[in-house]
Every structure is written in C-alpha cells, then in structure tokens.
Amino acid sequence: MRTNGHGAARVGIGGPVGSGKTALLERLIPLLRGRGIDLAVITNDLVTHEDAERLRRARLLEPERILAVEAGACPHTVIREDPTLNMEAADSLDRIFPDLDLILIESGGDNLASTFSLDLVDYWLFVIDVAGGDDIPRKRGPGVIQSDLLVINKIDLHPYVGVDLQRMRAEAAAVRNGRPVLCTNCRADEGIAAVADALCDAVLYRGA
Numbered sequence: 001m002r003t004n005g006h007g008a009a010r011v012g013i014g015g016p017v018g019s020g021k022t023a024l025l026e027r028l029i030p031l032l033r034g035r036g037i038d039l040a041v042i043t044n045d046l047v048t049h050e051d052a053e054r055l056r057r058a059r060l061l062e063p064e065r066i067l068a069v070e071a072g073a074c075p076h077t078v079i080r081e082d083p084t085l086n087m088e089a090a091d092s093l094d095r096i097f098p099d100l101d102l103i104l105i106e107s108g109g110d111n112l113a114s115t116f117s118l119d120l121v122d123y124w125l126f127v128i129d130v131a132g133g134d135d136i137p138r139k140r141g142p143g144v145i146q147s148d149l150l151v152i153n154k155i156d157l158h159p160y161v162g163v164d165l166q167r168m169r170a171e172a173a174a175v176r177n178g179r180p181v182l183c184t185n186c187r188a189d190e191g192i193a194a195v196a197d198a199l200c201d202a203v204l205y206r207g208a
C-alpha cells in the first residue's frame with residue numbers, strides 16, 4: 001500500500017470558497033472509516049482553525065487526527081508554491097500514527113487556478129458547485145483541468161440556480177479530456193460513495 005515513500009497516501013481537496021470541501025470531508029470520513037481505512041485530516045484556513053474545529057465538533061475522528069495549518073496568505077501558497085507546513089503536518093501524522101493509510105488535506109477556499117504540488121499529495125480532487133454557475137468548466141481553470149478527480153457538488157441546487165446539470169457535467173468531461181468527473185450532494189449523502197471508490201482505487205489500491 002505504501003508506494004509513495006512517505007507513509008500514508010496523501011490526497012488533496014481543493015476548490016473555490018464555499019464549494020463544499022468540508023461538507024465532502026464530513027461525508028467521506030465516516031464512509032472511509034467504515035471501509036477500515038485508518039485516516040487523518042489536515043485543514044488549511046487563512047488565519048483561523050475554523051474547519052479543523054468544525055470537524056472536531058462533528059466528532060467524526062479523534063481530535064488528535066485533525067491538524068490545522070494556518071495559511072496566512074493565499075491558500076494556494078501552502079499547497080503549491082511552498083507546501084512545507086502541510087508536509088510537516090503530514091509527516092507528524094505519519095510519526096504519531098504509524099499504521100495510517102490516508103491523510104486528507106483540505107485547502108483553504110481559493111479560485112479556479114489553485115492546484116496542489118505533487119511534492120505534497122499523491123492525488124488531488126477539485127470541488128466546484130452548481131451554484132457557482134454552469135460556465136465554470138468552460139473557463140478551463142487549472143484546478144478544473146488538472147485535478148485527478150473533479151467533483152461537481154450541490155447538485156440538489158441545480159433547479160434553483162438555472163443550471164443544466166447534464167450539460168455542465170458533459171462540458172466538464174470534455175475540458176478534462178475524459179478524466180473523471182463525479183457529481184455529489186453532500187446534504188443528502190448522494191454520490192459520496194463514488195468519490196470514496198475513486199480514492200480507494202487510485203491511492204489505496206482497494207476496491208469498494
């Protein structure tokens with residue numbers, strides 16, 4: 001399982017502010033734990049520990065398995081230009097939990113240009129949402145294009161924001177040259193199992 005030379009597999013979760021990155025984590029954590037995956041989380045916020053505190057309050061993981069990194073600057077700086085803080089946090093989780101399978105690293109909310117350094121993660125997903133508009137895939141942001149998996153979240157909202165979900169999904173697949181696109185509704189736990197399957201296949205080498 002550990003082919004990356006640094007312990008647990010590291011998976012980044014990026015995307016624009018409010019697209020549902022933390023909501024996706026809240027759904028993924030119990031599902032992955034239920035599959036026997038030993039996991040921990042690192043959250044990134046600008047100047048607070050807001051997302052880490054939210055996850056600790058939800059009691060989905062032991063508090064010591066949730067570390068917070070304060071970006072203090074543009075969120076992409078600490079996931080791409082200089083990911084040292086996140087790498088150190090992940091290394092410390094590997095030391096504390098030697099049997100860890102997976103570390104999920106949530107970026108602070110950013111813009112469509114944010115990407116993860118492959119020094120930090122083995123795989124990364126990018127979360128956009130239908131309320132951001134169905135033109136988001138057509139804008140060809142690096143996050144949309146380059147991520148290993150694109151997640152279109154809040155699909156429950158598409159009738160209320162005038163988005164043609166099928167077209168949005170098709171355009172996303174087209175700009176990504178057929179690389180995976182999944183749709184989720186974190187409110188109703190819809191599509192989350194497919195995201196967990198993708199992670200298990202891609203970085204844990206386990207089927208569902």
Ligand SMILES: Nc1nc2c(ncn2[C@@H]2O[C@H](COP(=O)(O)OP(=O)(O)OP(=O)(O)O)[C@@H](O)[C@H]2O)c(=O)[nH]1
Nearest residue numbers: 016017018019020021022023109153154185186187
């Ligand atoms: N209707 C609906 N609301 C959602 C869904 N996913 C998340 N939300 C809501 O969207 C808002 C933002 O969700 P978060 O999970 O905080 O988003 P985030 O990407 O972590 O936000 P930042 O960390 O601030 O960038 C919250 O009010 C969520 O309840 C969804 O699938 N459907």
